[in-house]
Amino acid sequence: MYNSFGEIFRFTTFGESHGKAIGVVIDGVPAGVDFDEEFLIQELKRRRPGQNRFATQRKEDDFPEVLSGVFEGKTTGTPISIVIFNKDQKSKDYSNIKDIFRPGHADFTYFNKYGIRDYRGGGRSSARETAARVAAGAVAKMILKEFNIEIEAGIVEIGGIRAQNLDFDFAKNSPILALDKEKEKIWMDLIDEARKSHDSLGGVVKLKIKNAPIGLGEPIYYKLDNIMASAMISINAVKGVYIGNTNAHKLKGSENNDQIGKNGFLSNNSGGVLGGISNGEDIELEIYFKPTPSIFQTQKSIDIKGNEVEVNLKGRHDPIVAIRGAVVAESMAACVIADMLMLNATRKIENLKKIYF
Numbered sequence: 001m002y003n004s005f006g007e008i009f010r011f012t013t014f015g016e017s018h019g020k021a022i023g024v025v026i027d028g029v030p031a032g033v034d035f036d037e038e039f040l041i042q043e044l045k046r047r048r049p050g051q052n053r054f055a056t057q058r059k060e061d062d063f064p065e066v067l068s069g070v071f072e073g074k075t076t077g078t079p080i081s082i083v084i085f086n087k088d089q090k091s092k093d094y095s096n097i098k099d100i101f102r103p104g105h106a107d108f109t110y111f112n113k114y115g116i117r118d119y120r121g122g123g124r125s126s127a128r129e130t131a132a133r134v135a136a137g138a139v140a141k142m143i144l145k146e147f148n149i150e151i152e153a154g155i156v157e158i159g160g161i162r163a164q165n166l167d168f169d170f171a172k173n174s175p176i177l178a179l180d181k182e183k184e185k186i187w188m189d190l191i192d193e194a195r196k197s198h199d200s201l202g203g204v205v206k207l208k209i210k211n212a213p214i215g216l217g218e219p220i221y222y223k224l225d226n227i228m229a230s231a232m233i234s235i236n237a238v239k240g241v242y243i244g245n246t247n248a249h250k251l252k253g254s255e256n257n258d259q260i261g262k263n264g265f266l267s268n269n270s271g272g273v274l275g276g277i278s279n280g281e282d283i284e285l286e287i288y289f290k291p292t293p294s295i296f297q298t299q300k301s302i303d304i305k306g307n308e309v310e311v312n313l314k315g316r317h318d319p320i321v322a323i324r325g326a327v328v329a330e331s332m333a334a335c336v337i338a339d340m341l342m343l344n345a346t347r348k349i350e351n352l353k354k355i356y357f
Helices: 037-047 091-097 107-114 127-145 168-173 181-196 224-233 322-344 349-356
Strands: 010-015 021-027 064-068 080-085 150-158 203-210 238-243 283-289 299-302 308-311
Touching: 010 127, 021 127, 037 064, 037 127, 037 322, 080 127, 127 150, 127 322, 150 168, 150 181, 150 322, 203 322, 224 238, 224 283, 224 322, 283 322
Parallel strands: none
Antiparallel strands: 010 021, 021 080, 064 080, 150 203, 203 283, 238 283, 299 308
């Protein structure tokens, strides 16, 4: 159960970084949704490693094989199974650290919790697993397309340098998903500098959900904002989530309240969520990623017997995970919204009567 996410739209991922394959089983998808396999391929391509110098050079085509749940271009209402075979594992790169805990990784906690760990790229704790989430998110986006709900994301901050002007259309064609074209070159230089010095950077992703209806969210323990935050925090390297105006904690109530006129809200400091329920405004989040923990500098650690050692990592790693993480954040947001749509459909008797009468 702890490898699954969602209530009605629910997915379960499986596989490890250096295993034969990773994949996902998606349940709760309504029958009759147009299934766009080319869209699925393109979504995975957006997250795919090895596309430029700003990502790990592991070469995976991330081609999805749809095993079930689709017939003649439509979803059948049964579980959709998607598998992605790993093609470019280099497990020998990890042989020197099989008994050593990598600083900043899950090695220490996994070993102490389970008494065993897959040292080859982190196994299940690797961000490789997020390809399966993107596959689930692609299916969720196919559902959201039926409701004209759109999700977009991009980089709003790297190295403490923050975007001033947000352009989501520009981000779509930027190799680092930069939301500010004036900051793109500065951010690229910072990433190159970190990579050349065998270091890494953190970053902040801005995410926006447009055209979500009023009413999504299930008070009080399944609020839209708390489930959305949970979805984001579950992504590798995410350390914080902010919903709405990131300066709200600095404001007075008179400044932060979103006043209402006959044509709607006069501002959107709430980020589109009030009382855990969507209010019809754009749902806006910022997701904070830590620096990639895999760096190529000598670091202090211990081995599984408690001996102090120095560790030097090998392998291929992202100099910044926030860039590809933005695609994963979009996917998780899509899964949350798809789930909330179906939950919300059961909340009025009129909705049920429309189905059965």
